[in-house]
């Protein structure tokens with residue numbers, strides 16, 4: 730996953746880069762505290778920091794059982810794109826039935842930053858039978874998937890809301906929106 734990343738360091742002012750380093754540190758600490766992965770994007774889908782990773786991402790859990798099945802679904806990027814298209818939605822459910830939450834930071838009426846938290850589970854954890862049936866539908870190996878998703882953290886709706894509000898406050902406190910310049914083009918891979 731990290732090999733796919735394009736970080737925007739070169740496009741960011743000196744002060745902004747310093748703030749992004751602070752954010753990276755806080756993002757890593759928060760990720761370890763809530764036991765969920767956190768990714769930070771600018772408004773057009775560039776990674777601004779290295780994703781904080783405490784569990785796998787979907788692609789780490791998915792092994793196809795047939796050669797024609799493509800496992801490389803970049804669910805984090807799909808989550809970002811979903812949140813950009815559906816402004817008011819806070820949760821995205823990926824094809825693996827894992828969830829991603831977001832909080833957005835605005836600059837005027839435009840989205841300056843999107844924080845994506847996930848993959849996570851909300852409310853309940855699927856039992857083994859449900860998980861295996863879902864893997865069969867997707868054409869992926871249930872031994873790996875149903876074992877590895879035990880690492881995925883489970884949130885209540887209220888707990889998740891507290892986490893997303895906290896990240897928004899943290900962003901405002903760091904005032905990243907004032908120190909990171911806008912960049913017009915989408916540079917990450919789709």
Ligand SMILES: [Zn+2]
Nearest residue numbers: 787804823825
């Ligand atoms: Zn997924």
